[in-house]
Amino acid sequence: MPNGSYVVRSGGNHRVYVCNERGIDNIRAKVGTYMKKDCLTNEELDKHENYEVELSLLAKKIRIEKNVELKAGYEDQQADLIKNHKEWLLQIYYEKFD
Incomplete structure (x- = not known):
């Protein structure tokens, strides 16, 4: 800040x-890459929103989990999902704008 x-x-x-x-x-x-949502097809927008929902659910699990090992597992899942989401978004970006 x-x-x-x-x-x-x-x-x-x-x-x-x-x-x-x-x-x-x-x-x-x-800011890595950004694009207007109206550049996405309905299917792409649905997939993006599914990523966001999954990430939100994992974030909640991480916040409330007391077991350190389970929490670490959720954090690993979250990191993988973030990586996959970013790679997928970059793929779409390059397909549309490259």
């Missing part, structure tokens, strides 16, 4: 939410 007091992890809309809550009008962030 601009004042150096906070760190917000990547993914989702955490940065936007915190900026809105704190009245911050700018934030440094890395």
Whole structure:
């Protein structure tokens, strides 16, 4: 955050939410690739939304899990899903815009 007091992890809309809550009008962030949702077919949009739902469910499991080994397993699943999602989005991006 601009004042150096906070760190917000990547993914989702955490940065936007915190900026809105704190009245911050700018934030440094890395943006890999983005495209308008209307560039996606209905099937691609459904698949993207399915990734988002799965990631949200895993994030919830990670937050509430007390068993360290199970939590680590969920974190591994989350990392794999994020990687697969990013690779899939890049593939679509290059198919449409390269």
